[in-house]
Every structure is written in structure tokens, then in C-alpha cells.
Amino acid sequence: MTAQYFAPVASPQHPRSTFADRHIGPSPDDQSRMLAAIGYSSAEALMDDAVPAVIRTGRPLDLPAALSEPQALARLRELAAKNTVVRSMIGLGYHGTHTPGVILRNVLENPGWYTAYTPYQPEISQGRLEALLNFQTVVSDLTGLPVANASLLDEGTAAAEAMALAHRVSKRKDPGSFLVDTDALPQTIEVIRTRAVPLGIEVVIADLSGGLPEGDFFGVLLQYPGASGAVRDLEPVSAAAHERGAQVVVAADLLALTLLRPPGESGADIVVGSSQRFGVPYGFGGPHAGYMAVREGIQRQLPGRLVGVSVDADGAPAYRLALQTREQHIRREKATSNICTAQVLLAVMASMYAVYHGPEGLAAIAERTHGHAAEIAAGLRRAGAEVVHDAFFDTVLARVPGRAREILAKALENGRNLRLVDDDHLAIACDETTDASDVAAVLASFGLDEAPAEEVAQAIPEGLRRESPYLTHPVFHAHRSETAMLRYLRKLQDRDIALDRSMIPLGSCTMKLNATTEMEPITWPEFADIHPFAPVEQVQGYLELIGELEDWLAELTGYARVSVQPNAGSQGELAGLLAIRGYHASRGDQGRTICLIPSSAHGTNAASAVMAGMKVVVVTCDDHGNIDLDDLHAKIEKHREQLAAIMVTYPSTHGVFEETIADVCKAVHDAGGQVYVDGANLNALVGLARPGEFGSDVSHLNLHKTFCIPHGGGGPGVGPVGVREHLVPFLPSHPLRAEAGPQETGVGPISAAPWGSAGILPISWTYIAMMGPDGLREATESAIIGANYLAARLAPHYPVLYTGRNGLVAHECIADLRKITKETGVTAEDVAKRLIDYGFHAPTLSFPVAGTLMIEPTESEDLAELDRFADAMIEIRREIERVADGTFDRDDNPLKNAPHTAASLITEDWKHSYTREEAAYPVPALREDKYWSPVRRIDQAYGDRNLVCSCPPPEAFED
Template identity: 65%
Template sequence: MTRTSLTQLEARDGFIPRHIGPSASEQAAMLSVLGYASRAELIDAVVPANIRRKDELDLGQFFEPLPEQAALAKLKGIAAQNKVMKSLIGQGYYGTHTPPVILRNIFENPAWYTAYTPYQPEISQGRLEAILNFQQVITDLTGMGIANASMLDEGTAAAEAMTLIQRVGKSSSKVFYVADDVLPQTLEVVQTRAKPIGVEVRTVAAADIENLAETCFGVLLQYPGVNGDVRDYRAAVEKLHAGGSMVVVAADLLALTVLTPPGEWGADVVVGNSQRFGVPLGFGGPHAGYLATRDEYKRSMAGRLAGVTIDAQGNPAYRLALQTREQHIRREKATSNICTAQVLLAVMASMYAVYHGPQGLAQIARRVHRYTGILAAALQGLGFQLANDTYFDTLTVIADNADDIHRAANDNGVNLRRIDARHVGISLDETIGRGDIALLVKIFGGAADAIDFDTLDKDAQDAWPAGLARTSAYLTHPTFNRYHAEHEMLRYLRALADKDLALDRTMIPLGSCTMKLNATSEMIPVTWPEFSDIHPFAPSDQTVGYTEMIAQLEAMLCAVTGYAGVSLQPNAGSQGEYAGLLIIKKYHESRGEGHRNICLIPSSAHGTNPASANMVGMKVVVTACDANGNVDLVDLKKKAEEHSANLACVMVTYPSTHGVFEEGIKELCEIVHAHGGQVYVDGANMNALVGVAGPGLFGGDVSHLNLHKTFCIPHGGGGPGVGPVAVAAHLVPFLPNQASTGYQRNEAGIGAVSSAAYGSASILPISWMYIAMMGAEGLTAATETAILNANYIARRLAPHYPVLYTGHDGLVAHECIIDLRPLQDATGISNEDVAKRLMDFGFHAPTMSFPVPGTLMIEPTESESKAELDRFIEAMICIHAEIVKVERGEYDRMDNPLKGAPHTAEVVTADDWQHTYSREVAAFPVPSLRKKKYWPPVGRADNAYGDRNLFCGCAPIEDYE
């Protein structure tokens, strides 16, 4: 018997083989199919030598991988440096109770957090219903006609609202007014967004809105204001409308359960944040922002929109509606680059409303307001005056000894809002009890045991204008009035999750989207109180652990990319792109070359690229691709020369959007640099580079990364995401600040692009854990295995489907594109038919028609085992055989298993079977499905019907009567 060494025994505790799917023997078998002796030999053949790293990836203290428990212990030690306080700072962020049934069965449940964007609706019915619930919550509470599937945060929602009303309004003015009691971080994001598109943002005293005489295209109001005031804006809005201006209102959802909604007093758009509906503070995110507007503006509204349609059998089905208005289709004509919602967090917020129902929400709101009134009376009894005589949950206390009060508060484990030397802000929330009120009275110098709660309660009155008490009903739909018992709620959540396909069931082989393992050990720290219960504007001495973890993650990402600096503020890939282009713009301006505004973008680029360039005021010039899918360097050079005086940058994805390592990437960088431009390397395909090459090492100046792709933050059904921006040394001074909260990296930096300084900070531990547990060796192995898996699939499928673009020796990068157009021409079977048929095999489809119409782009990632790859290959070969039968006439061109897919259990078991192919072929095309079968809950969704008959809320009440 061969003796195992201690080193070998210790290695078996490692995370790397748990993350990487194929074992050494499986990799050897796949390599033999490709004709290579080792993984290293394959990588040498795939990756151009001129971009390969010269040295091993240097991760410093994280060079050697940490076992899972060691990584958790190390991160726990870092987290322990944070101080968890009772934060009553407000400013848009509140303490909340996440109902445990939601915490366990959504937030901590891989069936919800590992799902992808519901672009394939038939296998996404559960989360689409949950999104529809969210939209219904928003429309009901705001009093508006339609709401989208969520926004990134409140600040970006307000910025999108500003551009929306500029597009749909009739005013030619370029002026946008913001009330002076709008959340400071929202104002800053709006200012950042406004400047490059020529919008002038001015502030106006909230009290003077009615007297605003200047012409403007719109006004942004806060309801209630940051200092607590609840203002009656009805007369002001009427006057603004008469003058041709439109009105955006940022509103607190909990307050809207008791206050007249903005839709009832004239708002054109309502935006905000759903964080206090059961989503932890998380140092600023992720949280689901929202945007609601009038029904007539639905086709101009940014973001995703869930709607109702019918399936092939005429049954109701959910889908994403009006997709042709989204950025990935409109490209340079897009009005927004948003391609991410905050689905997981929107689902949590929607289920918080489902769990509590309208009566429960109103009870929480009234309790919060009552405590606020009692506290106000108690403080006034101590001789303090309030700066606001109307309020919902926030008091601004006039106090000459403000610094002393803050010291006393901190000594007692409480954070209050630091306004200035004479004003202290207090925002109460649902976590407050009588003991907290007594403690606050003590902090302000009173006797904690002297409060007569019963007397103060009896005397308390609603502290908002009488005309603003809500009288309209909301959340009347049965969904919000049925699941208040935990047993019912649990079963509802399980029933929804059972309808969907996520990574917990199957490989999701989406090209460009990198659906890889989101390991449990990576997810655990997200719910630690030391990370989840920290207010984004807490004093810096309470966030030492966060800043240490963030600094370490920034250093990790710099090492991986070869760049000099990273900002984690952008809370989506679209935001990272936008920030990167703003940085380039600011750099040119700093050199007296602000006229540089031409952005070269290859025709194959992701749709966000031209949309982002548009948003920063750049002019897009499209460059050609050659027959092999590579950037046509002759055309690029010609256009760089033509626009040399005004060239700002090029935006290029690497490896290419076609899934190939282009040999000419370094030459491309040299061409653009020679004409004074910067090179933006889209980081969407970073999973093919980590440890092997780095964009900052082969000529890139700036990149955004997708932590929800390469670095294991889960997609959450279409969000959360994190899109940090990484830059070369000369661009570091221009990384984003957040001046409104005192966060400044460099005075030259761009303004804030998200509402919190570190964006979606609470999910950053996921990527920290991934890199710490993988180390340099594991990260490199992951990249190499992702490339191996993709080439294995491409080689196995090549006899059945043409692989559209390849490099040396017919090899691809981390993804491959298979071309179905010849088959469609011969049989009428489309890539959509193949996508729907894959559902019958229990698979999510690859990416459809991107970047080439009529194709499927497949990315297996490194996390899938050979067995799972083979299961997918078997399904695709079986589908090809079915297409051949159509071609031969053995199956009818319209009545065949592909056109009929997906097949529901109801269809397969119905007494009436009208198809010319058998039930067995429909349901069990391969034998393994008899033991493990996923049944799509609906038949093929009718997209055209859904857009013609747009309905984006819960079913009408009469459907339940």
C-alpha cells in the first residue's frame, strides 16, 4: 500500500477541487479528445504568447490558497473589527427585520440566488411572478401606472428618471432642479449623470418650490425630505405642470402606506429604494431601487419589465416585456445602459410585503410614526426644539451641544445623523422598541425611566399635513392577503422556486454570462451582522473591518488585472463601464483635450458599450470585424487616423465577444495609443484571462470587471451585480469619489456613480472568499479549466453544429458559438426552437443570437464536471438528430418536438394528444430523464401577444372571484 504524505492529506482539505468540476482524470480524458497531452500545452496553443503573463500571479498574502474554514476564520477576524451599532442615521437607509422565512428560503437559498436573468421565461416562472409582485407593490404604494423590475439603487433611479422626463417632456430647457432636502448622495449621482449630457442641475429650497419661476424641464422632490419634513406639494406640482415642467418624486415606501402617494398628487415619475422592506443595511447595498411612472411612458422607461402573456396552450404565463427598448438591442440608440436589475433584493422586498400584507405594513409604519411622535414629545419636554414640525419617522433636533449628544450616543451604541454643529438627525425604523426610545431620551440628557409611554401615546397625533393622510387602498390582490402564516409563506416560496431552473439543478451554459459555482462558504459571510448590519454612513472607526476587506479585495483585483487602482463603487457592469468612460473623459480634460469625444467600438461589441459611450457624451464610430470575427485592424487603423484629433478611446472585449483570443490585441492598443486615445477593455470575459494574462499588462488603460461573473457573486435571477472599475496608474487620480459623504480618493476624481461609496459592499466578501480560497494556483487553474471545458464542448459538437469562430488549431477561448443558420435554412428550425427544446432535457439554453443572430453561444465555465458537460452534449446531439429528421421529412416541419417545446406535464398527460411524434419523445428524449425530470411549468410563451396586450401587475381581482 502506498503511503500518503502529510502534505497530500492536508491538500485534501483544499477548496480548489471543490470549485473546479472535472477531476484530473476527467481533464486528461477531455484533453485526449482535443489531442493535447496537458492543460498547459492546450493553453500554450490557445492564448497568444505575446499577451501571456511573464511572471506568476502575485496575490501577496493570498498567494497560497486557504482551506474553507481557515478563510472563514480569517474573514471573521477582519469582520470583527466592524462595530455593529443601532444606526438611526436614516438618509435613505434603515434598520429592518428580515423575516426568517425569507432569509432562509430566498436570501440563503441557491434556488433563488443562483438563477439567471429570466430571458427564457418558461423556466423562470417563479421569479417572474415574484418580480411581478414587486412591480405591483411599487405601483400600489406610489399610485403610479407602471413600475419596472427594479433599479440599482435610489440615486441611479433618480438619474434615470431625470433623463426619462427630458426625453418624454415637451420642455426644451436643459435645467433640472433638485430640492435641497433630497438625499445628498442622490443629488451627487444625478449631478454626475447630468454633466456629460449637458443638463444643468440647480438646487432650490424645498419650501420655495411653489415659487419657482425659472424655466426647467423637471424637478426632483424628496417625500418625506431628508430632514424629516412631510411637505404638501400639490399646489407646486400643479404650477410646475402648467409651466411645462415634469416632476420626479423620491419617496419612502413605508411612509407611503400612511401618506398620500405621489401618483395621487401629480408626480410624473416616482423613484426610491425598497431596502427597508426586509433587506439588510449591508454598508450600502445591494438594495433594490425602484422606478414607477405614468403608463404612457412605459416604452421610454429604463430597466426591465415583467409582464403577462399566454403560452402555446392559451394559459397565462409571465415574461420580460417590451425587450426591444433595452440597451442590448438599441445599442448606440439606447437611452440607458442598464442591463441589470436587483432581482434577488426586489424579490425579498416583494415577499416582505406579501408576508406582512397591507395591514401589517401599515401597522409597522404607524408604530414607527408613533414612536417618533413619542420621542418628539419627550425631547421637547427636555427643552429641545425641532427643526421640522411635520414628520413620518425622522426628527431634526436643534441642539447647541450636538457634538456632546453624538458622543453620548456612540457611548451607548447608537449612531445619529451628523447634520452640523447645531442639528442632530434621528430616523426611527421597525427595529425600535420602548427601550430604544428611553435610551435616546437618556442620550439627550433626560431620565430614561421617567417616560410615561401611555400618556405620551394618548396625546400623540399624526405629524403630517391633514390632507396628506392616505385614504386609497393598496395591495388588495389576494397574494398580499393570503400568506401571513409562516407555513403558507414557506409553501408559496417553495412552489415558486420549484418552477425555475437555476444552478442548483443544472448547468447554465450561457456565453458571456459565466454562470459558475457560487460556493456556500463564499455566501456565508454575507449574513454575518458585522457585514449586514452596518449603515453606509456609519463613522469610519466603526467600519475598520469593511475598509480592510475592501482594500485587500482591491489589491487582489489589481494583481489579477495588472492595473494600478480599482474602485468597487460601481454596483453593476453597466455602472463600471460608465465610470470607466467618465474617467477617460476626465483624463482628457485634465490634459486640455476635452474635445476628444470619438469612441471606436467594434460591431461585435456588447450592447452596453455604445449605450455607455452615448451616456457620457461621446460619439460612437463603429469599426468592422473580419470574416473570422476579429476586430478588423485595417478598418480600425483607418478610423483612428480619420478621427485622430478627437479620438477619446476604443472599447474592446477580450477575449473577443466571438469567444476567440485575437492575435492582434496588442497592435490594436498601439494603434489607439498612437492617436492619443485610451483603450477600454471590457472585462466581461475575464474568466478566460485570470492568472494567464491581464488587460493592464497587454495595453489596456481601463476595464470594468463583473464580480457576478468571474469572481463568483451569484446572478440572483438578474441582479445583484458588482462592476468595479480598474485603471492604469495615470488614471488612478480620476477614480470615483462620494463628496456628499466625505469619501474622497483624490480631488480630481469623478463624481459618485452609485448611492454608496463602496456600492454593493455586503456581497464583496463573496469575491474575497473566492480569491482567498483559490490562491494564485487555483485562479489560474480555473481559467485553464474553463478554456478546456469550452474546447471540449466545441470539439464534441463540431460534427453536428458548425463552430462559427475559432483560432489556432480550431480552438476557442472560454466560450464557443455554434451556428444554427444552415440548419434553419434547411429545416425552419431556429435557435429559439433549440433553446426551448433544451428545457425538455432540463437545461437552460445558451445565449441566443448574440453576438451573431441565429447562433447559440455556449460557456460551460470551470465549475462543471465532465459528467454534466457530457449530459449537455448528449442533449445537443439528440436535438441535432431531431432536426435531421425534420430535414428528411420524418418529422413535420411545424409539428415536431422542437416546435412543440417545451412540453409541460399537463400537455404530455392530457387525454388528447394531437402531435405526430410520441409523448415519450416529447417528455423523455434520453433515458436518464426517466429518473430525474424537470417539467417546465408553462408551454412556449407568446412574446408578441404579451407586448400587444401589455399587463405588468398581478392578475386582476376578478380572476380570483
């Protein structure tokens, strides 16, 4: 590879007439100069040398021609018009809510929030970390438990994670049994069953209203309030469970907990649920932030992310992710969960909803909601219906023998969706959006002309009313006006680096443009305000959009079918492995339980394999980062009769197109195994290669990487699973939606909602529709060009660790700092923190190889930004040379002290061996536009030793 850098020069303007032209950052002239720097005359020549012929597809993409932005929006309007927005009073864990405009505009629709990355670099993530700490405080306060995490994917999967946590806490060696109340949400019950089967856990469903049945259980799940609306005292069952040594899990409604006694005060060990009704729209089922809170003593086994308070280099309080050794990419096959993300954007919205309304506002919303339910109950009694439960919060269960379907139809005529329980029972759920017209419409459907005029008695028993305070921290009392809230959100946003400020060159994470046109439709009422269990006639637009997207993804990947139900990449992995498991079982091969995983693979692969009931066997990599074929064949031979699958990331996590992938696939197939290709790096394949054609049987796809759903600070994500024809019968299904998957042979639901995070699927639909087949291929080519261009510019300064044929990389490259560290003491972390002073988020730090930086430019960064980043890295290398030659002190230099805050520079006691100017303005351009880190380098170990996971008092921030 010939490395030659050409400085930017003036060139004729190329018209950018299509969406693809505007999505792809480098212009044709820029790409020509980049190719020349790599040593190539054309993109085609580079692709021929970089992408192995053995994987290249033999046919072009069969997709519709690209739409313009107005055309795409017009088509989406047509699809949206096929959905019918009806006031839903269905409940089942999904409720209408009003998103305050200040939060809608300044969080959900704000790229400063939705384009941020997971806060692994805490110094430039203080804003979103504070918002998440607020979220944890809300959950902890309302549940009455001391520690809450920074969100999980949804209520159903949170409950399944709680089951696994309860099993770990019990320290049982045998799988054991998990007891679930019949009044739990039906989708939650089925997600638990799906997750329990491969682990060998027996799930027992029983009516716990009269107490515990006989038997040995390691855990018990109660719903509070129940799916039927019933509010019951948790304490008797909790006490009985504890007497038997079982952990008590409660799935609770956060809004109800403003009025009801907290589960933590009634014996709950773990509380889970959803924060959806705190200002997050239905979105046809998602994305919504699930939550989990735990009692003292088990917080270090808590799955998912946990935000904690530490201190920076000056001793000032600073936020960061706590207990990071629990991160699943570190624990790999020893992981207890495959959760590698959260629902940060939605958790931020929910936390800000609580900040905006405060405890009094939330209580008022809850009282109003309960009051409408009580009015309906009183009216139903007058109409001759039986109200099944005397104690309820927002859901009324009516018994109307033989009349349920008739009343359901009448309610729909009156513009309201009720829930049909059976031919004799209907459920009616109230929420924040319920008003007097809804009450009247419901009662009219039951034959009552008007609501009761007299004052209606409440239906919460006095002994179950909440007495303990909540949300007492000042943050929940200081932002009542919209002006105050607006400024608070802006203050937090300004503390962070997101894509609206600079490129985020994270390898394996594909932080690229999330175009405004792609984002616009998700807030349209026809997409945002649809209940996931609304009648199928009301959701035809959604079903058509989902069907088109699944077909397009199948065409792009070479698979027979795709399911969009998994709501994160980790869940897509699990779905794919469960499909493999189901396939082997259908053939009588239950003994196939070995999953081969290369040592270079994403850590969630191993965690997902364990959760799918498989045993992980690691395959080593050679000195070039490729799968060691000799070791592979040896492992296959050793485990031939037990081999279930191999999980391969392609291109590899090392950023290389491995030439031997077809041989790997054939060897596994010959031994009776299946091939899982992790789709995390699919953005290096789209339009050039299809996993389903070069030997893969199943893949998950990261829509939040390749297909433009934004990362949102660590979620939402969507991880569809694609399979070849023989695995189609084993795709995810759903108990409440026959249309969502194969009912007889499917593996069950992977997420609580039938189509996962359906509310953000219009983003990826719009991206594919506007890029078209040619634009998608060109995006892949541009990503590969950009990665090789950066590798060419940086190679003279930082060794590029792994390359493929002709010294080329795929979509990312790894800068190796290990020799530099040995010679100078400057580490990869020092370089990562120094990049903050230059205004950049760091590349991926020390993954997949310790002491390195993995860099991915993506196709949407233009040449000027790529050069700005390369210039920063090269200037930092010069700073390292000054450490090496003694100009800078080995321990006191701009790298070791990075990042520098404004406060640290204006101190009178400046004693460093470098100047303030060298610290703050290492390149002239920073004088025009400077990002200032709000904190200095954070002490991670201190925060883990002194775990604080809720809002600290204001006094902690006093100077």
C-alpha cells in the same frame, strides 16, 4: 484541432483536498480525457496554442497562498470583529429592518433563488417572474402610478435615470436644466450631478418648500419625506411644475407611503426610491433594489426591466420580460440608458416581505415607526430642544445650538448612531427595529431621563394621510402563516431552472459555482447590519476587507488601482469612461469625444459611451469575428484629433483570443486615445494575462461573473473599475465618505453608497482567498479546456462559428444554426426551447450573432454534466434530422412545440406526429429526474400588444 470523444470510464479517485479542487468540476483524470478529445496532452500545451503569447503575463500572481474554507471563515471572523454593530438612527435612505426568517433562509440563503439567471428564457423563469410581478405591484400600488419596473440598482441611480427619462419626455433638443430640492438625499443629489455633467444638463439645487424659483426646467425632483424628515404637500409644486411643462419626479419612501398620500395622487409623473427597508439588510450600503414607477403614457420609455403578462401556446397566462426591444444590448448606441440588469434577488426579498406582512402588517410597522419618532419629538421638546418640523414620518430634526456634537457623542456612549447635520442640528431616524429602549437612549442623550408617559400626537397632517387602498390582490393576503409562506416560496422555486438543478451554459455570462462558504458571511450581523454612513471607527473591518479585495483585483488585472463602488457592470463601464473623459479634460482635450466600438462588442458598451457624453463610431469585424484592422486604422485616421477611446471586449464576444490586440492598443494610443478593455470575459484571462499589461488603460470587472457573486435571477451584480496610474485621480468619489475615492479630482459618485454593494464583497474576497494564485490560474485553464471540449463534441453536429489559432476557442463557443434553419425550418429558438424538455437552461440565444447559440461551460461544471449537455444537443440534432428526412412534420414536431408541459401530454386529443414519450423523455435519464416546464412556449408579441405589468386577478388563471 483533432476532435476525439472518450466516453467516461472508471478511474482512480483523486483526493479533493483544497477548495480549488472542489470548485473546479473536472478531476485531473477528467481533464486528461477532455484534453485528449481536443487533441492535446496537457493543459500547458493547450494554453500555449490558445492564448496568444503577446498577451501572456510575464510574472506569476502575487497573492497570498490559498486558505482552506475554515481558515477563510476564521479570517473573515477577524475582519468582522473589527466592525462594531451599533443601532443606527442615521436614516438618509437606509433603515434598519427585520428580515423574516422564512425569507432569509428560503430566498437569500437558497441557491434555488440566488443562482438563477436573468429571465430571458421565460418558460423556465415563471417563479422569479411572478415574484417580480409582485414587486411591481407593490411599487405601483404604494406610489399610486400604474406602471413600475422590476427594480433598478439603487435610489440615487434611479433618480438619475428619472432625470434622463424626464428629459426624453420633454422632447427638448438642448440639454436644459433639472431642478432638485435641497431636501433631497445628499448622495442622490451628487449621483444626479455626476450623470448630468457628460450630458450637458445643468442641475439646479433650490429650496422648494416655498415654491418653484424662476427659470426654465424640464424636470423637478422632490424628496418625500425629505432628507431632514419633513413631510410636505407635493401638490402645489407639482401643479406649478406642470404649468411650466416640467415633469415631476418624486423620490419616495415605500414604508412611508403606507400612511402618506401617494405621490401619484399629488401630480408625480415619475416616482423613484429604494425598497431596502422591506426586509433587506443595510449591507454597508447594498445591494438593495431601487425602483421606478411612471404615469400612463411614458411606460415604453421606462429604463430597466419590466415584467409583463402574456399567454403561452395553449392560451394560458404566463409571465415574461415585456418590451424587450428596450434592452440596451439591442439598442446599443441608440440606447437611452445603459442599465442591463436589475436587483432581482433583493426585489424578490422585498416583494416577499410585502406578501408575508400584507397591507395591514406594513401599515402596523409604519405606524409603530412613526409612533416612536413622535415620542422622540415630544421628549425633545420637553428637554428644551427645538423640533424643526411639525410634520414628519420617521425622522426628527432637532435644533440644539452649539450642542450637536456633544449630544452625538453622548448618544454613541448610549449605543446609538445619530446623524450630525451641522454644529446646531441632529437628525434621529426611526425604523422597524426601533423600540422603547432606543427612544429612552436617545432622550437620555439629550438629558431627559424618561420618555413622555402621556399619549403622543401623530405628526402626519390629516390632509396628507393616505386614504386609497393598496395591496388588495389576494397574493398579499394568502400567506400569513410561515407554513403558507414557505410553501409559496417553494412552489415558485420549483417553476425555475437555476444552478442547483443543472448547468446553465450561457455564453458571456459565466454561470458557475457560488460556493456556500463564500455566501455564508454576507448574513453575519457584522457585515449585514452596518449602516453605510456609520462612523469610520465602526467600519474598520469592512475597510480592511475592501482594501484587500481592491488590491487583489489590481494585482490580477495589472492595474494601479481599483474602485469597487460601481454596483453593476454597466456602472463600471460608465465609471471607466468618465475616468477617460476626466483625464482628457485635465489635459485640455475636451474635444476628444469619439469612442470606437467593434461591432462584436457588448451592447452596453455603446450605451455607456453615449451616457459618458461620447459619440460612438462602430468598427467592423472580419469574417473570422476579429476587429478589421483596415477599418480600425481608417476610423482612427478620420477621427484622430477627436479620438477619446476604444472599447474592446477581450477575449471577444465571439469567444476568440484576437491575436492583434496589442496592435489595436498601440494604434489607439499613438492617436492620443485611451483603451478600455471590457472585463466581462476576464475569467479567460485570470492568471494567464493582465489587461493592464498588454495595453489597456481601464477595465470594469464583473464580480458576478468571474469572481463568483451569484446572478440572483438578474442581480445583484458588482462592476468594479480598474485603471492605470494616470487615471487614478479620476476614479469615483463620494460626498459623504472621503475614504471612498479622490475627493478633489474624482468624477463623483457612480452609485448611492460609497462602496456600492459592499454587503456582497465578502463573496469575492472569500473566493480569491480560498482559490489562491494557483487555483485562480487553474480555474481559467479549466474554463478554456471545457469550452474547447464542448466545441470538439458539438462541431460534428453544429458548426462552431468563430475560432482562433489552431481552430481553438477561448472560454465559450458559438454553435451556428443558420444553415440548419435554412434547410429544415428549425431555429436556434426551437433548440433553446427543446433543451427545456431535456432539463437545461438554453445557451445565449442569437447574441452576438442572430441564429446562433453561444455556449460557456465554466470551470465548475464536471465532465458528467458537460457530457449530459453535449448528449442533449446531439440528440436534438438527431431530432432535427428527422425533420429534415420527413419523419417529423416540418411544422408539428418536438422542437416546434417545445417545451412540453405535463398537462399538454395527458390530453386525450393528442394529434401530433410524434409520441408523448418522444416529447417528454427523449433520453432515458429523464425518467429518473425530470423538470417539467410550468408553461408552454410564450407569445412575446401578444404581451407587448397587451401590456399588463401588475398581478392579474386569480380568474385569469382559471381553466
